[in-house]
Amino acid sequence: MNRIEGRVKVTGLATYAAEYPVEGLVHAFPVQSQIAKGRIRQVDAAQALAMPGVLAVLSSEDPPELAAAASGELALFQSREVAYRGQLVAAVVADTLDNARAAAAAVRVGYDPDDHDVSLRADHPGLYKPDTVNPGLPTDTEKGDVEAGLAAAATVVEVTYATPVLHNNPMEPHAAIACWDDEGRLLVYDTAQGTTWSRDILARVLGLPADRVRVVSRHVGGGFGSKGTPRPQAVLAALAARAVGRPVKAVLTRQQMFDVTGYRTPTIQRLRLGADAEGRLTALEHVAYEQSSTLEEFAEQTATPTRIMYATPALRTAHRLVRLDVATPSWMRAPGEAPGMYALESAMDELAYAAGMDPIELRVVNEPDTEPHSGLPYSSRDLVGCLREGARRFEWERRDPAPGVRRDGEWLVGTGVAASTYPARRRPSRARAVRREDGDYLVQVAAADIGTGARTALTTIAAGALGVDPDQVHVELGDSDLPAAPVAGGSMGTASWGSAVVRACEELKSDGREGVADTTEEIEGDAQFARHAFGAQFAEVRVSSVTGEVRVSRLLGVFAAGHIIDPQLARSQFIGGMTMGMGMALMEETLTDEEFGGFLRRDLAQYHVPACADVRDVEAVWLDERDVELNPMGSKGIGEIGIVGTAAAIGNAVFHATGHRLRELPITPAKILMSRF
Amino acid sequence: MEITLQVNGKARTVDVDPRISLLDLLRERLGLIGAKKGCDHGQCGACTVLLDGRRALSCLALAVAVEGRAVTTVEGLASGDDLHPLQAAFIEHDAFQCGYCTPGQLCSAAGMLDEPGPSAVTEDLRTDPGLTPDEIRERMSGNLCRCGAYVNIVSAISEVAR
Ligand code: FES
Ligand code: FES
Numbered sequence A: 001m002n003r004i005e006g007r008v009k010v011t012g013l014a015t016y017a018a019e020y021p022v023e024g025l026v027h028a029f030p031v032q033s034q035i036a037k038g039r040i041r042q043v044d045a046a047q048a049l050a051m052p053g054v055l056a057v058l059s060s061e062d063p064p065e066l067a068a069a070a071s072g073e074l075a076l077f078q079s080r081e082v083a084y085r086g087q088l089v090a091a092v093v094a095d096t097l098d099n100a101r102a103a104a105a106a107v108r109v110g111y112d113p114d115d116h117d118v119s120l121r122a123d124h125p126g127l128y129k130p131d132t133v134n135p136g137l138p139t140d141t142e143k144g145d146v147e148a149g150l151a152a153a154a155t156v157v158e159v160t161y162a163t164p165v166l167h168n169n170p171m172e173p174h175a176a177i178a179c180w181d182d183e184g185r186l187l188v189y190d191t192a193q194g195t196t197w198s199r200d201i202l203a204r205v206l207g208l209p210a211d212r213v214r215v216v217s218r219h220v221g222g223g224f225g226s227k228g229t230p231r232p233q234a235v236l237a238a239l240a241a242r243a244v245g246r247p248v249k250a251v252l253t254r255q256q257m258f259d260v261t262g263y264r265t266p267t268i269q270r271l272r273l274g275a276d277a278e279g280r281l282t283a284l285e286h287v288a289y290e291q292s293s294t295l296e297e298f299a300e301q302t303a304t305p306t307r308i309m310y311a312t313p314a315l316r317t318a319h320r321l322v323r324l325d326v327a328t329p330s331w332m333r334a335p336g337e338a339p340g341m342y343a344l345e346s347a348m349d350e351l352a353y354a355a356g357m358d359p360i361e362l363r364v365v366n367e368p369d370t371e372p373h374s375g376l377p378y379s380s381r382d383l384v385g386c387l388r389e390g391a392r393r394f395e396w397e398r399r400d401p402a403p404g405v406r407r408d409g410e411w412l413v414g415t416g417v418a419a420s421t422y423p424a425r426r427r428p429s430r431a432r433a434v435r436r437e438d439g440d441y442l443v444q445v446a447a448a449d450i451g452t453g454a455r456t457a458l459t460t461i462a463a464g465a466l467g468v469d470p471d472q473v474h475v476e477l478g479d480s481d482l483p484a485a486p487v488a489g490g491s492m493g494t495a496s497w498g499s500a501v502v503r504a505c506e507e508l509k510s511d512g513r514e515g516v517a518d519t520t521e522e523i524e525g526d527a528q529f530a531r532h533a534f535g536a537q538f539a540e541v542r543v544s545s546v547t548g549e550v551r552v553s554r555l556l557g558v559f560a561a562g563h564i565i566d567p568q569l570a571r572s573q574f575i576g577g578m579t580m581g582m583g584m585a586l587m588e589e590t591l592t593d594e595e596f597g598g599f600l601r602r603d604l605a606q607y608h609v610p611a612c613a614d615v616r617d618v619e620a621v622w623l624d625e626r627d628v629e630l631n632p633m634g635s636k637g638i639g640e641i642g643i644v645g646t647a648a649a650i651g652n653a654v655f656h657a658t659g660h661r662l663r664e665l666p667i668t669p670a671k672i673l674m675s676r677f
Numbered sequence B: 001m002e003i004t005l006q007v008n009g010k011a012r013t014v015d016v017d018p019r020i021s022l023l024d025l026l027r028e029r030l031g032l033i034g035a036k037k038g039c040d041h042g043q044c045g046a047c048t049v050l051l052d053g054r055r056a057l058s059c060l061a062l063a064v065a066v067e068g069r070a071v072t073t074v075e076g077l078a079s080g081d082d083l084h085p086l087q088a089a090f091i092e093h094d095a096f097q098c099g100y101c102t103p104g105q106l107c108s109a110a111g112m113l114d115e116p117g118p119s120a121v122t123e124d125l126r127t128d129p130g131l132t133p134d135e136i137r138e139r140m141s142g143n144l145c146r147c148g149a150y151v152n153i154v155s156a157i158s159e160v161a162r
Helices: A006-010 A097-104 A146-152 A195-206 A232-244 A254-260 A337-355 A359-365 A383-393 A454-466 A493-511 A520-524 A567-586 A646-658 A669-674 B022-029 B085-092 B102-113 B133-139 B150-161
Strands: A026-032 A038-044 A054-059 A088-094 A108-113 A141-143 A155-163 A175-180 A186-190 A213-216 A248-251 A267-275 A281-293 A315-324 A378-380 A411-423 A430-435 A441-444 A473-476 A514-518 A530-544 A550-560 A618-622 B002-007 B010-015 B048-051 B054-057 B070-072
Touching: A006 B085, A006 B102, A026 A054, A026 A097, A026 A232, A026 A254, A038 A054, A038 A088, A054 A097, A054 A232, A088 A097, A088 A232, A097 B022, A146 A267, A146 A281, A155 A337, A175 A232, A186 A195, A186 A232, A195 A213, A195 A232, A232 A248, A267 A337, A281 A337, A337 A359, A337 A411, A337 A567, A337 A646, A359 A383, A359 A411, A383 A411, A383 A530, A383 A550, A411 A550, A411 A646, A430 A493, A441 A454, A441 A493, A454 A473, A454 A493, A493 A514, A493 A520, A530 A646, A550 A567, A550 A646, A567 A618, A567 A646, A567 B150, B048 B102, B054 B102, B085 B102, B085 B150, B102 B150, B133 B150
Parallel strands: A026 A248, A186 A213, A281 A315, A378 A530, A441 A473, A550 A618, B002 B070
Antiparallel strands: A026 A088, A038 A108, A054 A088, A141 A315, A155 A267, A175 A186, A175 A248, A267 A281, A411 A530, A430 A441, A430 A514, A530 A550, B002 B010, B048 B054, B048 B070
């Protein structure tokens, strides 16, 4: 089945947050901090207020009222303290966008700056152990004796990998339109990956009961985590609309998005691996150093995939965080797994070379019977199947492991492999299904379609549960007035919403008219299993010996992710993730301005994401799994696993091509050429 | 000041702020939300429209500078209920996910189909290379897709270019 919203999307009729035709709409444009740390002395709005069309200037001079519970990035204009360069410190509301933008440039903000610190280092004195890491996982784990395991090993690899600040950069900028009605109810059209949660948070920040707030997000132009929680533009639009008594639109610029909509923390990762003569791990240690802001703690779960991948008698993982004068990092596609598996799977490749083993065989001999850190059985795990199927398709048995020996003119050619994984979770959700007067079925759930094809997948799921043709099923989502549902995030959307939709449809079938479901109890009763999707990523690269340019001539992902509900949507998700993984490997990097704070490369001309010409042969296939311990569909989430392991596979292929191991992403031409000198 | 443009075949007269871009004019004044704003700086291609039949970035054009010219947005690609072959192919090949880059991809592709001559990847400059996948990838690289639908975009365009 093609995407249900396909026609409205290709004809330009799909309405995204900034695009609702609202009567009397005016525009808000933010002013950003020019210093990285200090206090706002004064905000002089006189000149701005005298400019054409200007209705109001909001700032901490006269803090707009927010609930006491408002904190961190959403507590707009409440404090005179500046936490990072680029933070929103004021905003202009004016009749047109051009007038608002021009007046924002005329707002004069005076500061008393303090010395700032924006540099993540593994020896930073401010490093500490957070209580948990996202999303509430243990910070550290330890099993067995790592030192003894390393001492007894035949081969030891001790390496440090680093990944830079990465930005989600969905194509649709974060935007909100806020409208208050006469009775003080708030409607927000927002770029939200989940309207229920977005409504709850906005209500809390504004000090309103949740039933007085409605959030609508019918189409979302990508999010990749950055629209998982409300961002400042939603609060700004609501405050500005209240201040001027008219509906307000607030759309962030691409540059502002870099500052206030989250990013992936940079990481420094230390790994120590020991293996016996047969390649079996004797010890595995993974320690991640990361940053957060002074406003909020966000601790990415970078070392957590190492807890579940390979059998070893001694396993230690740890996370250390430092709070810097930077914006708050947040979720970006596969938080934890994407940077963590880059480091682990690169280190496994190094271990394979050090031990003189094939990298696939090394992974196969370390296949665990149960989840290494918890001892839980896997509900299903077919990493070995993925590696074998990928090896067959990539003709791996014909590969000469010797690095740096294949040449095609100026090009050095190499191949690499890496494993991939992502948790298969689900969260409680509600849903409602009714038989309409015309005999068709209406299914309602406050799910979000951020490009995953949620409408289409839920239609397939509901039609299956009802035993009717998908044409007869109409799914409504993207509105907090619908039955409450979790966010499109953590690759949990379809599993969570789909479970509730199936239960609602089952009830409708027996009732004949209506079915409502809440899966809270069902999920509480889930048996104890380690639930994860697995995959194997294969890459072929060509590295120019003249310019250092890396071209990915082929990417293959083989995934074992439960039952695939919709092959066409699934393939698009997998190859989309792999494409983003290629960006992570080769080009994506935001620099931090050590001198002035804030980020450099705050646009798409400097922060490079893969373009059409970068992406050649990207293929995703899967092994269908039967796993009854997951959810009624037997599915595992697929939105994130595609990005996991891609960068390692490409980095390992670059080593195979050139003989140089680069341990800092991205692998740029400069780094390739530098390794020769 | 007052200007008149031909938008999707209709003359539209609007009183505009001389600072307004063609993109903001389409989106904020004319209700043509198909032209998307991804960067407002000519870096992403989401705002691509056809200007007198050639693809152009509407965020980089001032509205007053395109007075009198013919603008085609994604809303103007289909003829009535019949989708443009590119629109149909994009649906068939699942050439989008979130759909935000899609109007720009479609307008860009529609313009590209009519652009003659070699590109930076053409091997032999004396012959018409035709729209091979390599040529399409090169010529479509001004339109970013963060969802990573490129593989499907190229196959959709290839089908129509054939
Ligand atoms: S919005 Fe015009 S190129 Fe990005
Ligand atoms: S479909 Fe989402 S950016 Fe292209």
